[in-house]
Every structure is written in C-alpha cells, then in structure tokens.
Amino acid sequence: MPRFLKRLLGAVVIALVLLAINMAMSKKGFFGFGIDLYQVDIWKMVGINIILAVSLNLINGFTGQFSIGHIGFMAIGAYSSAYLTVYFTQGWEQQLAGMLGAQAAAAIIFTFVILMGALAAAVAGLVVGIPTLRLRGDYLAIATLGFAEIIRIIIVNINKVGAATGFRGCVDPVTGATCVDPAMGRLTIPAYTNFMWIGVFAVITIVVIYNIVKSDTGRVLISIREDELAAQAMGVNTTRYKVTAFVISAAFAGVAGALYGHWRLPHPNDFTFVRSFEIIIMIVLGGMGSITGSVLGAVVITILPEFLRTYPYEIVILLALIPIMVPILRAIGRNRLPQSLRTGLGYYAFVVAAYAVLFAIARLILINLLSIDIRLQSVIGDISNYRLVIYSLLLIGLMLTRPQGVLGGREFGFNWLKRAQRRPEGDEAVGTSKGVPIAERDDPTADRAKEVENR
C-alpha cells in the first residue's frame, strides 16, 4: 500500500475511534454504551495532559533544556483564548451561524480562538525563551519557573479576566463585577470543548512533535542535548534552535490551555508551579526523550490518583507484586517454557497471566482472609484520605527502582515488541541508536563547574 494511503487510513481510523468515544461520552451514548461524567472528565484531563507532556518533552527530553514553566504558557493560552471568546467572537459567531448553522459556526470560532491561544503562548515563549535560554541547567529551570509564576500573578491582577476569582465570563471594567449587559460580552465562557476536540489536538501534537524529532531539526535538537558545545562547534546556531523548540513547545501548551479554558472556567490556582512539576513527573516517569513514554506518563499520572480513590488496596498490591514477580520470572527462565510462550507476544501473555494469578491470590489472602482493609481502617481511618500519600510513595518508589523512567529513551510500539523478543534477558540497552538518554547521564557542565572551582 502506498505510504500516503496508509497514513490517510490511519487518520480515518483515529478519527472514527475518537468520534465513537465522543459519542459514548455524550448523553445519547454510542449504541447504548455510555461513559459516566466522572470518567469523561478524567479522560478529557488525560488528553490535555498528553498535549502538555508531549510538547514539554520536545524541550526537556529532546533538546535537553530543563524548563519547569510549561504551565505558564498553558495559562496564557487559556486566558487569551477565553478572552477572545468572551469579548470579541460573539458577533462573528452569530453572523456565521446565520450562514452555516450554529454548530459549524461554533467549530470555526473555536478553531480560531485555539489558534490565537497558541499564537499568544508562542509569542510568550519567544519573549521568555530568548533571554532565558542562554542560561543552563538549574538556572534555566528556576528562571522558567519564575516566569510562569510571574505570568500567573499578572493574570491575578487583571480585572477583565476575573482576577483572583477566576475567569467565568464578561467582567464590567468599571464595577469589577460580572456583566449584566450581554452586549459587553458573553456572560459565561461557552463550553466548546468536548473529547473530540481534545483527542484531535492530542493526535496532532503527537504527530507534529514526532515529525519534528525525526526531521533534520530534530537531529539538531538531539545534538544540542547530547553536547551543546560540540553542536556549536559543528556550526549549529544553538540558541536559534533552542528558542524554536521552546516556542513550538509553548504553542502546544497554549492549545492545551485553550481547550482547558473552554471546558473548565480557568482559575489562577489551576496554573501554579505545582502543575508544572506534575507535567515534569509525567515525562520523567514515561522516560525522557520518548513520545510514547510521555503519553504513558500522562495517562498514568492523571488516572492513578483517581484509581487510588476507588481501589487503593488493589493498586498497592498490584505494584507491590512487581518486585516479587521479577525474580520469580527470572528463576523460571524462558527456556523452561513451552515453545509458543518463549518469545514475543506469547511471552508477554504468559507474564500477564502469571501476574494476574498472583494478584488474585494475594488479594484473596490479604483482603478476603486477613481483611487488611478493615484492620487498617480502624488504625488510620479512611484510607482514601491517604491516596495522595500512596501516590507520592509510588512516585519515590519508581524513581528508586527505575530512575530512567518506564520506557527509558525507547519508543513503545510494534517495532519495540519485535526487538524486545530478540534482546537477551535483562539487557537494558537503549533502543534506536539514540545514545544514552539524558536521564541516564551526569551533567557534564556541573562537573566542569566543579573542576573550575577546584583550581
């Protein structure tokens, strides 16, 4: 099959899947199959976090520039797009609705404000990036964090976007209260965003970032990550490339912000530096410099706290079994298994099955026979209060046991599965000839700094 047909087919399939999910999330449901509102919200958040994580990975994972101000650009995207929607686009939308119908008009207007949000965030990225990207390592990190906090505090001080109470809709500049006159602007931000929008933009983000990374530009960015001085010596204008990556990354954060702003009413407290940390956690957990890793990280980090709310014991048992499972599998060894289970998917199926059996036994013993949950409840009270404690313990545990993230620098996919079966057991070599990912190296500039101090 020709390449473009393959791609077209892929796009159609993805669009249909998203459409089906979106229908399932709506009131009518998808052929009687529906998703409840609580889960809809979680999956929307997953999509937005995927956009944020994948775009931040371009700058942190592939270019090796440590930014922790990503949430600031999301804030700019959210507020600028919502500002346009509230104060400017109402008239245009009515005109368009007369010509094309209300739904198409809303879609056009929403696309427009998303792009404007991305543009605003990109401009902010340029303004922040040009001065700060001269800095390195921790200094760059803290400068970007500082910019993000400044952006947030500026937003808190703008009355027209609701200041500290959050942006709900039009604000009267004179009284500072919400408008009563609809002519001044929309009274509430319309909830344009549904899962379809988020899903489409998440896919666009992944495709664009993937193509950048695989392109010449991507090679240059990776060379900057590996050794900035060497890249400079090869004639690369490193500052220009770093700023370009930063601006692209910021633009996608702006898209995520615009989607967020038309779903939940944006509030300054949604954009604190703690959220920036959360995105960093996602990309480090998935493995720096792996797009599929970022997606995985975004999904896990968004869902995990919610799962811990419902199934705290199961999650803990599930994860506590991993260190028990690995030596058992090693002891069995692949060679003692039947031929069909030795390699590839068969082996994975065997591992999953063994794991599931072990989990069922552990759960039976701990909860049904020993009733750990009831005993624990009498000591510490309701365990769901402790879900974030468990979450942070899991995070620390993961860093202690697998510091390079779940996927390291690899990409997960069919090729990976194929390669994984050929690799000898226990080999942790990094995939596609990318060299050692940044997460596994010492920082050469720090050593250099120490050397200079010593003299």
Added chain:
Amino acid sequence: MDTFVQQLINGLNIGAIYALIALGYTMVYGILRLINFAHGDIYMVGAFAGYFIANSLGLAGPSWGGLLVVLLGSMIVAALVGMAIERFAYRPVRKYSRMTTLITAIGVSLLIENLFVAKFGGQGRGFPQLLQDDAYHLFGNAAISKSQILIFVVSIALMVLLQWIIFKTKVGTAMRAVSFNLNSAKLMGINTNAIITFTFALGSALAAAAGVLTAQYSPTIDPLMGITTGLKAFVAAVLGGIGNIPGAVLGGLLIGVAETMVVGYGANIGIASTYRDAVAFAILILVLLLRPSGLLGSTVQEKV
C-alpha cells in the same frame, strides 16, 4: 520616613526567615548539586513539631523557657526528619541523573504535604503564643514587636553559629571539602555519607527554627505553608549564588525587603500590592540575566 523604617524592619524580618530556609537549600546544593524541594516542607514540619511539643508540655502562655524548649525540640525533630529523608530517599538515587533526584525531591515534598494533610487536615491551626508580643516604639509610628526582635536575635545567632561550624570545626572543614569535590574528599578519608547527612540535619534544623519563629510572629500554621515560603527561599538562594552561604543570607534579606517595599510603596508607582509575590521572581530573573551565577556566586568559565 516612619513608613520606610517600618517597612524596612518588616522586610528584614521576613528576609531573615527566608535566609534561614535558604541556607538549607544552598548547603545541600553546594554539596550534592541537588535542589531539595522538600526543604520548604521541613520548615512546615518544624512549625508543626513546635506546635505539638508546646501542646504536649501544656504551654499556652508566655514563657521564655518554654519557647527555648519548643525551639530546640522542633529543631531536633526536623533534623531527624531531614536525616531520614536523606538516608531513605536521596542517598539511593544519588548516583542517578539530576532529573531523577529532582523528581525524587518533588515526590518527598508531595509525600510530606499529603501526609500532613491526611493526618491533621488542611485547615490552619493556631500556634500557642509563647511570647508576650509587646511592640516597642522606635520613633514616630515605627515600631518593632518582641517577636520581630526574637526573629532577628535568633536568626543572627544561628547564622553566626553556622559560620562557626563551617569554618572553625572539623566537621565544617569536611563539609567544605565535600562541596569542593565529593570524590576527592572521599579519597582523603572523609566519611562523605556522614557529612552529607550532617548537612541535611543542619539545614533542616535551621528551617525548623524559621518555622517556629514565623509561628510566633504570625500564629497560624497549616500543612501547605511551606510551599510558597520554600519557593521564595529557594529563589533567595539562587539570587545570592546557590552554594554560597553569605549569598543565601543576602538573597533572603533582599527579597524580604523588596516584597515589603512593594507592599508599602508600589501603589505610588503603579504596582499593586498583589504583585508582592512576583517581585522575588522578577528580581531573580533580572539578576540571572545580568549575572547568571547569582550575586555572590563565582562565575564559571566554560571550556571545551
């Protein structure tokens, strides 16, 4: 003039608190090149430890002895907590990349915050007042309260003590050696692990002192009080040149004064007092752009 002196006193006061916390950040960074994001939470742990010590001893009214016990007790508790964090979270990841250690630090910070929220609830609680908080009028309307004097006296005493430990004692010499070069220090027979643990204990004790002192000045403590204060103290450490001890003190005082000046005079030049929290970051970015290694940090030449 009255207002200026008053704002200066308030600013130096907040600045002294930032400086005490910033010292912990800067010492740990100087030795491990690790941004210890959990340090702001140690400050909170110190305040809570003080609260529980005071309550368990039945201290409610003003008493100097009680204050001393609470201060020292919370410093010891926080030092132990700091040592435990170093031993069980940071030491195992020390050999890995900076990113891994950083995420571990964020994880520890989240753990402490969430543990305290789960255990004690998120709402604030009143810290027992162990000091008769009289105000002394200097001249005009400028006044200084007893708790402010306490902050100055204790923080200066602690800083002098720290300076003495670092420059006059054997363990301090070892600390400096480790911060110059960890591996060489190890080769010279220094027990680097013990020194690193000691550094964490020292920094945590200073943060706890800051926590108890703040609680005397503004007596409401809650499990999330360490986030903003800790971040600003970290900014102070970077501002002064991270890894540099006098720099941390200078940075802390500078940020404290700048904040209160914005509150006091910002309105005159069109900056609302709500920009108070942005000032620290604005100064930081300016300094970093003009002098990337901080005010007192040594400039590092790059070589290929």
